[in-house]
Amino acid sequence: MNMDDVARNGLVLLGCGKMGSAMLQGWLASGLPPGSVWVIDPKPSEWLKSTGVKINADLPASPAIVLIAVKPQMMGDALPTIAAMGNGATLFISVAAGTPISSLEQTLGAQSPIIRAMPNTPAAVARGISAIIGNVHAGAGHLDLAEELLSAVGQVVRLDSEDQMDAVTGVSGSGPAYVFHMIECLAKAGEAEGLAPDLAMQLAKATVAGAGALAEAADETPAQLRVNVTSPNGTTQAGLEVLMDEARGLPPLMKDTVRAAAGRSRELRNG
Ligand SMILES: NC(=O)C1=CN([C@@H]2O[C@H](COP(=O)(O)OP(=O)(O)OC[C@H]3O[C@@H](n4cnc5c(N)ncnc54)[C@H](O)[C@@H]3O)[C@@H](O)[C@H]2O)C=CC1
Ligand SMILES: O=C(O)[C@@H]1CCC=N1
Structure with missing residues (x-):
């Protein structure tokens, strides 16, 4: 068939x-x-x-x-x-x-x-x-x-x-919502730095879409692509020191996020 x-x-x-x-x-x-x-x-x-x-x-x-x-x-x-x-x-x-x-x-x-x-x-x-x-x-x-x-x-x-x-649901089934929220947060953060809302949203959407397209098209790993953006002692390093903090940054937050979604998927087994 x-x-x-x-x-x-x-x-x-x-x-x-x-x-x-x-x-x-x-x-x-x-x-x-x-x-x-x-x-x-x-x-x-x-x-x-x-x-x-x-x-x-x-x-x-x-x-x-x-x-x-x-x-x-x-x-x-x-x-x-x-x-x-x-x-x-x-x-x-x-x-x-x-x-x-x-x-x-x-x-x-x-x-x-x-x-x-x-x-x-x-x-x-x-x-x-x-x-x-x-x-x-x-x-x-x-x-x-x-x-x-x-x-x-x-x-x-x-x-x-x-x-x-359950894990797949937590990563890719629900995942687009995490990325959309990242766009929202990136735009809001741009506004907090003085940008107009429309401009901040345009920058945030294009950045996430472009980074996603590059991650898919490039031979390098996402980790290497991240390194390629990060000049020693430059702006990205300053930002990533916050975002990549092992105790308070994205790593534990994303782990908890996916764990919660996968856990809810397990709960739904019972209707
Ligand atoms: N929204 C998403 O990103 C994803 C959703 N899913 C799964 O897809 C399923 C649907 O989710 P959504 O589309 O987000 O929900 P939704 O609420 O947008 O769509 C459900 C549809 O079912 C219809 N419906 C209600 N009772 C019905 C009945 N007795 N017979 C026929 N249709 C009926 C509703 O009118 C509605 O249009 C869920 O089981 C969800 O777990 C899976 C992957 C991603
Ligand atoms: O939120 C939900 O339950 C559905 C399954 C994956 C994405 N949306």
Whole structure:
């Protein structure tokens, strides 16, 4: 099965909020026909209504893929809508944080191929990264199909164990929010040094975006790229002495941040 089969047999998207929309935007931009997509969402956005996909319409009996993008707490209400497609050829992909494959199997059927994925919102501009892991019924073909689908919105990595999903969620699933907050803080700090808000925000956004692009494109490690900015006894060194402080700086703060997010992912296993 490949994306041509998905276009032919259909993709059902259960829940089209922030994450579902980010991915759908990427798939439509990469050529998935809107007529091949069925969306189930009680509150479809204006953007969704403008795309030409089928919204809250009768569902195909056996779509190629059902992608589950509702909140973990909404699973109980949402999954029965698609449970009839279980135990057949349909591949289920869930992006819900925390919800384990075993719990999805209980509703969708123990014979269903199920893949758990953790994407992130830069998928909207095809710059996301998704980690995937499948159940025993998700064979190589299913994993390849999930990878092909998610590759349309960014990079894809395969995990060895579902246990890794909590840490992945803490790093890359939630990670864009940490970076957006860094932009906010950098701009506010610029304002505190006397810059106008618009100028400070423009500088902060371009700096984070440019540094990210350079980190991805360069052969050097991020550590070396940092050194390349840092003149001995210059301005960056003065700034980094604060930011890199092992007791009060970013290292312990980021460790605590990711630990809290991964911990919340573990808690969500129980609904
Ligand atoms: N937002 C993010 O950055 C990421 C979110 N996720 C996961 O994606 C899932 C969705 O998160 P968001 O998009 O942020 O939430 P959201 O609240 O923006 O979207 C959820 C959507 O589900 C719809 N919905 C509610 N009840 C429903 C039902 N019974 N049937 C169908 N649709 C229903 C809502 O109307 C809403 O549009 C969550 O499980 C989250 O863990 C995963 C990675 C990143
Ligand atoms: O905050 C959340 O629970 C979701 C999962 C990863 C990003 N957003």
